[in-house]
Amino acid sequence: MLVVGAIGGRADALSSALREDPLLAVAAVLAMLVVFVLVGVLFRWLRRTPAQRFERLLGSLDSAVVLMHPNPDPDAMASALAVGQLAQETETETRLCYSGQIRRPENRAFETVIGANFERVEKARSIASDPVILVDHNEPRGFADAGRIDPVAVVDHHPGDGEGSTFTDVRTDSGACATILSGYLSDLGWTPVDPDVDVTSDNAIPSTVATGLLYGIQSDTKSLTSGCSDADFRAASYLYQGVDEEKLDRIANPEVDPEVLDVKARAISDREMRNAFVISDVGTVSNGDAVPEAADELLRLEGVTAVVVIADKDEKLRISGRSRDDRVHMGNSLERAVDPIPESGAGGHERMGGGQIPLNQFVETRSATGELLTESERFTREEFRERLFDVMRGEI
Numbered sequence: 001m002l003v004v005g006a007i008g009g010r011a012d013a014l015s016s017a018l019r020e021d022p023l024l025a026v027a028a029v030l031a032m033l034v035v036f037v038l039v040g041v042l043f044r045w046l047r048r049t050p051a052q053r054f055e056r057l058l059g060s061l062d063s064a065v066v067l068m069h070p071n072p073d074p075d076a077m078a079s080a081l082a083v084g085q086l087a088q089e090t091e092t093e094t095r096l097c098y099s100g101q102i103r104r105p106e107n108r109a110f111e112t113v114i115g116a117n118f119e120r121v122e123k124a125r126s127i128a129s130d131p132v133i134l135v136d137h138n139e140p141r142g143f144a145d146a147g148r149i150d151p152v153a154v155v156d157h158h159p160g161d162g163e164g165s166t167f168t169d170v171r172t173d174s175g176a177c178a179t180i181l182s183g184y185l186s187d188l189g190w191t192p193v194d195p196d197v198d199v200t201s202d203n204a205i206p207s208t209v210a211t212g213l214l215y216g217i218q219s220d221t222k223s224l225t226s227g228c229s230d231a232d233f234r235a236a237s238y239l240y241q242g243v244d245e246e247k248l249d250r251i252a253n254p255e256v257d258p259e260v261l262d263v264k265a266r267a268i269s270d271r272e273m274r275n276a277f278v279i280s281d282v283g284t285v286s287n288g289d290a291v292p293e294a295a296d297e298l299l300r301l302e303g304v305t306a307v308v309v310i311a312d313k314d315e316k317l318r319i320s321g322r323s324r325d326d327r328v329h330m331g332n333s334l335e336r337a338v339d340p341i342p343e344s345g346a347g348g349h350e351r352m353g354g355g356q357i358p359l360n361q362f363v364e365t366r367s368a369t370g371e372l373l374t375e376s377e378r379f380t381r382e383e384f385r386e387r388l389f390d391v392m393r394g395e396i
Contacts, residue, residue, distance in 0.1 A: 210242030278308075295322045335355070
């Protein structure tokens, strides 16, 4: 009762003071309004979507480099195009860059048919003057001094620890990075435009960008049949009205390099199958992209649930794996397979993975002291094949 009485007394005193001093009353009202405004601003700030935060970041930059992974596929290229489209609205100049080569037939067709203006870079200093935005990967790689790049933003769907200094949006449940960027465009009110209609309005997605984004989603999800989420289907539906079907067909069905057909044939004829797992050594190749294409082809064989194709190129053993077997996480399996071999690397998704091993690791591996290892301590190619079968069987 004493506490209630004290509070009531203070309230009465405050009320009396406000009546006696109108300026104090006005100040109190203004203070309350300021508090309400600040609370409202804070609430809206906390509820900003990733799309709004990304757009705000772009708007704060005069220019930016949009960096794809070293050998960009349609998903990476489409994602870069989408960032470039968003940047136009914020009047931010962009360079769409990659560090390796665009080689696979569908990748080259994508660049040509879409009419993209991608720029190849070889060293960090060629892009270091601008803020860097990573798409479809979360750690810079593939060129000299890549570790010096500190990206301001990362948009990706691959697992990894890379982050942007200002913005990070990594969604491993998304089938494609293009899905995430399509969601940004949708959330910000952009509208795909029919390919037969000229783009005249603001926030209109050109047909080339919509077509590229849809194909990016299709390519990373095997035409929406593998590794999909609800967001992938929503994005495809959203983009559809702006898709140029003729261009989509040209990207999806490019002319095939004769070597790719030869490598596929060798992969099939020389395959070794144990239960539902297949490994094929196709020997030396000049077109490295033929290796993952051969893996895709092998996985289509009846009764096969996981495959690995290996090949020699540029003094390295190239590895490409595919899986539709819930027991075989291909990225993790390849990582375990190469783990004991120095200077090697591998990884990837649940359904696909890749890696490489310097060929000299099979014959002249040195110990940490610089001494040659004994014959029994060296990895032979055949032993590596056996190790691949072991990891697919879950024995390693």
